[in-house]
Amino acid sequence: MERVDKRETPRSLPEWQRKIFVFSSLLTRYFPRAGARVLDLIFLPSLGSSLVVALSDHRKRKQARRLNAFRRFLIVPDSHIGDAIMSQSAATAIRDCFPEAEVDYVVNKTAFPLIEGNPEMTRVIPLFLGTPSVSAAETKVLRRLIEERRYDICLNFSPFLEFDTINSNGMQTIDFMTHTPIIIRNERKPAQINHFSYQQYAFTRDWLSLISRPAGADAFKGVRVTLSDSAIEIAGRFASESSLPHDRPVVFLNPDAACRFTLMPFDQQAGLLNRIARLKVSVLLGEGHSEGGIGLRLKEALPPALQSRIRIVPATLPLEAYAALIDLSDVYVSGDTGPLHVAAARKQARTKRFIFRNRTAVLSLFGATPGRMSGYDSVQQGYLPAYQDAPSRCYIAGSPCRNITCLNKMFKTCPRVRCFEQVDVEALVGWIDDHLALWPSPFPIGR
Numbered sequence: 001m002e003r004v005d006k007r008e009t010p011r012s013l014p015e016w017q018r019k020i021f022v023f024s025s026l027l028t029r030y031f032p033r034a035g036a037r038v039l040d041l042i043f044l045p046s047l048g049s050s051l052v053v054a055l056s057d058h059r060k061r062k063q064a065r066r067l068n069a070f071r072r073f074l075i076v077p078d079s080h081i082g083d084a085i086m087s088q089s090a091a092t093a094i095r096d097c098f099p100e101a102e103v104d105y106v107v108n109k110t111a112f113p114l115i116e117g118n119p120e121m122t123r124v125i126p127l128f129l130g131t132p133s134v135s136a137a138e139t140k141v142l143r144r145l146i147e148e149r150r151y152d153i154c155l156n157f158s159p160f161l162e163f164d165t166i167n168s169n170g171m172q173t174i175d176f177m178t179h180t181p182i183i184i185r186n187e188r189k190p191a192q193i194n195h196f197s198y199q200q201y202a203f204t205r206d207w208l209s210l211i212s213r214p215a216g217a218d219a220f221k222g223v224r225v226t227l228s229d230s231a232i233e234i235a236g237r238f239a240s241e242s243s244l245p246h247d248r249p250v251v252f253l254n255p256d257a258a259c260r261f262t263l264m265p266f267d268q269q270a271g272l273l274n275r276i277a278r279l280k281v282s283v284l285l286g287e288g289h290s291e292g293g294i295g296l297r298l299k300e301a302l303p304p305a306l307q308s309r310i311r312i313v314p315a316t317l318p319l320e321a322y323a324a325l326i327d328l329s330d331v332y333v334s335g336d337t338g339p340l341h342v343a344a345a346r347k348q349a350r351t352k353r354f355i356f357r358n359r360t361a362v363l364s365l366f367g368a369t370p371g372r373m374s375g376y377d378s379v380q381q382g383y384l385p386a387y388q389d390a391p392s393r394c395y396i397a398g399s400p401c402r403n404i405t406c407l408n409k410m411f412k413t414c415p416r417v418r419c420f421e422q423v424d425v426e427a428l429v430g431w432i433d434d435h436l437a438l439w440p441s442p443f444p445i446g447r
Contacts, residue, residue, distance in 0.1 A: 017411075024405040025413040032401035032418065039403040048185030056181050064210040067153065067172055072102045074151040074171075076142070078158045079128035080258070081319075081338030082374075084111035085345055086197035087157050088223040091120040093204035094155075096214040104149065106142065113320045114342065117226030117350035134161055142166060155204060179203045186382075187370065187404065194372040195384035197223055197341075222387025224346040231320030232354050238321070239328050242311040244282050249439045251276050251432060252284040252313075252329035252360075255294045258337040261368035261409045261419050263291060264397070268423045270301040272333075275429040277306040281436065284329060287315045290337070323347065327356045330390075330439060331432050333363045336374050340364055344376045344386035361435050362386040363428065366396045367419030368406040393431055398422025 027035035046052070073094055077087030084107040091103050102122045107115055112126035125145065127138055143166040146154070154173045156163060163173040179199065186194040193199075201220045208214075244250060253273060257263035264272075277283055288294035292315070299310045313325065323342045326332050332343040340362070347356035364375040375394030377383035386392035397420040406412060406419075 021405060021408065021411040022413050024403070028401035028403065029414060029416070036401045036403040039405055043404050044184060044188060048181050048183075048188065052181040053185055056178050059178060060207060061210060063172070063174070064207060067211055070098050070101060070152055070208075070211070072149060072151045072153075073098075073104070074146070074149070074154040075103065075105045076154060076156050076158055076161060077105075077107065078160075079108055079134055079138075080130050081108050081111045082258075082341045083157065084108045084115060085223060085225065085338070085341040086195075087200055088115065088118060088120070089197045089201035089220065090155050090157070090204040091118065092220065092223075093201045093208065095120050096205055096216065097208040097212040099215065104145075104151070106145070110319055111338075113228065113231070113318075114225040114323060114345075117228075117348070118224065134158070139166060146171060157200060174204075174207055176200060176203060183373070184404065187372070190382045192382055193384050194370075194382060195376075196373055198384050222344065222346060222384065223341075224348050224387070225323055225342060226348045226350045227320050227324050228350050229353060231318060232324045232349060234318065234321035235324035235328065238313075238317065238325060242284075244311065244328075249281050249330040249436050250284060250328060251279070251281045251331045251333065251436075252286075252326060254286045254332070254334035254337070254339050255298055256286055256288050256291050256337060256339070257335040258290060259409055260417050261406065261412060261414070262336040262366070263417075264335055264365055264367065264420050264423065265417075266294070266297070266301075268420060268425065269294075270298055271425050272423075272428060273298050273310075274302055274306065275425055276333075276432065277302060277309050279429070279433055279436070281309075281330075283310045284313050284325070285310050286313050286339075289315050324356075326360055327358065329360050331361045331363060331435060333365065333428075333432075335365045335367070336369045340374075340376075344388065344392065346387040358388050359390045360386075360388050361390040361432075362388060362392040363431060364392070364394045365423075365428075366394060367399065367417075368402065368409045368412070370404075370407055371396045373407070391435060395428060395431075 024039055075090050077083045094101060094103055104123045104125060105121045106125045106127045108128045108130045109126040110130060116124040127141055146167055150169055151171050154171055156173055157176045159177055183199055186192040198220060255269050285295045295312050299307055326343045327347045334340040343362050347358055362376050366375055371394040372382050376386040376392040377394040378385035378391045383394055399419050399421050401418055
């Protein structure tokens with residue numbers, strides 16, 4: 001799963017952009033509430049203004065008029081697991097407009113097993129290591145791939161890849177960054193679904209519909225992950241060896257996060273775990289990757305009587321098996337990180353020999369990052385529901401300084417994390433308890 005090396009610096013930015021993030025962090029450090037309001041008043045109306053959106057739309061239409069070949073598509077998501085999962089929506093949009101096209105998808109190597117069976121893709125190519133930057137070696141491989149495959153169009157969802165420097169075949173590049181003004185504008189439009197996965201679908205479909213009429217109406221519900229029989233069997237074996245009782249539901253808590261601004265503080269997570277363990281449930285608890293060993297420390301923080309209800313999911317469990325184990329759970333709880341998007345995705349068996357439940361309720365916990373862009377909610381307006389036959393809920397913690405610049409969390413320099421200053425643990429546990437009050441008899445992954 002996603003690993004974050006705390007010693008690594010974020011990916012490079014132009015100096016003027018870096019200064020903006022340093023300034024915004026300093027401003028909210030000394031004036032948290034007033035500074036946050038000032039930043040939102042500056043950036044939301046300007047970056048998402050009608051004029052900027054209109055200019056973006058004009059550039060899109062101008063570029064679309066130059067496109068004239070549509071046989072081979074290349075999709076390049078950002079390099080992390082969550083991005084690899086979410087950006088699959090672009091392939092769905094391509095199939096809406098060009099059902100016979102070849103579609104290649106370049107992905108994070110760790111996420112590759114979750115995506116390689118996607119029927120909407122011709123080839124899934126494992127390339128990225130998931131580090132905060134795209135390496136020179138990865139760039140070289142991508143350049144060679146473009147030269148060999150001679151793609152007509154590349155859909156670029158990575159903000160740190162400049163295709164002008166690696167494209168030698170005249171391939172047209174459609175850059176998702178041109179869609180940024182619309183995403184910023186949508187933050188002021190509460191009814192508009194602003195999730196990255198949906199917006200990447202809408203962005204791709206809108207582009208291509210300028211050239212080819214889509215086959216049907218927009219019916220996007222979410223993305224999928226496809227799992228091998230061996231991964232499903234590993235998950236089933238782990239559940240059996242963990243002696244999970246069959247007479248109570250399972251709550252799976254992922255205590256990990258991609259960075260410190262999306263990681264709920266330890267004491268609050270310990271309080272949440274304590275309250276969950278007191279319900280009539282079995283608890284699966286991730287051992288931790290980015291925050292190594294956090295699961296074990298959380299378990300040890302519980303009273304001995306409650307520790308017996310906790311099963312640690314080891315960090316060595318393959319991501320595919322982890323995804324299948326999520327499907328055996330009735331509730332999955334996570335911050336904003338890659339496994340959250342795995343949980344929200346529809347599970348499918350690659351060989352069709354197994355049937356997944358797809359009945360996992362997803363509770364996402366948000367600190368710095370905007371909930372509508374990455375979280376899942378089946379009730380709140382403007383959210384994308386998880387692609388499960390169960391409710392989803394996005395909880396946004398109270399923070400005095402949250403603002404639109406927190407979107408790019410990797411570049412914030414706040415010395416003090418205030419993203420989870422107020423967390424209503426009782427409300428979170430109440431949502432879980434209310435959902436499990438309707439808990440049906442579980443059925444396992446099976447033939």
